Amino acid sequence: MCDDEGVTTNRPSLRERKKEATREALRAAALRLALERGPANVRVDDIAEAAGVSPRTYNNYFSSREQAIVAAVTAERASRVAAAVAARPADVSLADAIIDAVVEQYTDPGDDARDALLMITTSPALRACYADTVTTIEGPLAEAIAERCQGMDRLTAQVLSASVGAAAKVALQQWLHSTTVPPSMSGFVVPSGSLPNLMRIALMPLVPALDAAAARSRH
């Protein structure tokens, strides 16, 4: 009786909901503890305990200690990039759609993630882990590209999305590096400024490739 399921919620079967709940709990706990005590003073046991699960379970969700912390900030960036690309009207070029979508995800989060970013930039281990998260967009982005350019073969879509991810990673590393070595050497260029700007500049060299592939896909 009182079996109210599937009416308002369409798919997430209870099992997947709990799964996502614990994942979220781990993310939140990891971020909170890391902000409180500093990243170095947080053991996985602490995170697991704070999330109310076994330490072993933690590694069923995250394969490294830092992953949970950065995941709290990264979360569903990948799917949002893909969705943003798909949401762009069909008359804007593929390159513009992708660049805007990617840059959009890295514009000042403003909210509480501000100090989290600061912490990430401080810890080398977190920096590396954070830079690696850009590669997660490659899968969904490849799908979005293939969806937008019907004639394009799968491999090209994958290569393009991987290149976009690589460019974004370069920009991210450049930005992380510039923020950590403020006034010392590196006296040559570093016109960085804001991350969105830097990322937009980094993606520029790929525009010809995206345009050509898009044109080719339309015969």
Place this chain on the structure above:
Amino acid sequence: MCDDEGVTTNRPSLRERKKEATREALRAAALRLALERGPANVRVDDIAEAAGVSPRTYNNYFSSREQAIVAAVTAERASRVAAAVAARPADVSLADAIIDAVVEQYTDPGDDARDALLMITTSPALRACYADTVTTIEGPLAEAIAERCQGMDRLTAQVLSASVGAAAKVALQQWLHSTTVPPSMSGFVVPSGSLPNLMRIALMPLVPALDAAAARSRH
């Protein structure tokens, strides 16, 4: 007396020679043991002992257990790619120079590395580690690109080399995946054939970007 040093050998100061020697010893020992017993039955202690160093020293050279094994095959691929790009005459396009140089490094090694590759494709952990080695070319390749196109800014060179690395990685993963799932599903495309062919195809979408950047660098 009888101090015969520095005459024939120009620089590698004893210290660096020993360093490279132990690194090579670790590579060789790792590969040999992995081929004999299978990758799963090799502990880092075994490799260290076979190379005549402490287990702790192993991690001063390689940060993961698989790294030493794949390093035996990968070795100096990165510097050879850069050298190959630099060696191409100045009248061939940047895109052709890079594609030929990259593809060249992944053409059938033929020699004893043949069965090593087979072993790598068999073990998932080694596959992942092997796919990651392509990113090592990005640094040297970026330098080679910047060297060839003097007017190009550093960031563009980095983005292009990172994109090339990403494309190569996609090709490699596709190839590794195709060789492990021979007759099952995946019934749609997979025109792979040989790795060099696949890699050449994967790099094609980047040609417009490379051409445009090269043209722009020459004003």
Place this chain on the structure above:
DNA sequence: TCAGATTCTTGCGTGTGCGCATTTTTGCGC
């Protein structure tokens, strides 16, 4: 030749990643 400064090696201890087998939870058909 020798003393001091680098750099590499090593042992130790801690925290981590993960395979495996077991127990608990969830989903589903009756």
Place this chain on the structure above:
DNA sequence: GCGCAAAAATGCGCACACGCAAGAATCTGA
């Protein structure tokens, strides 16, 4: 409601990555 299959959580144990500090080897300059 009930029992069974699938999947997740857990406990256990081993091997690994790495920081730290002491010791040995190498480089430097006099």
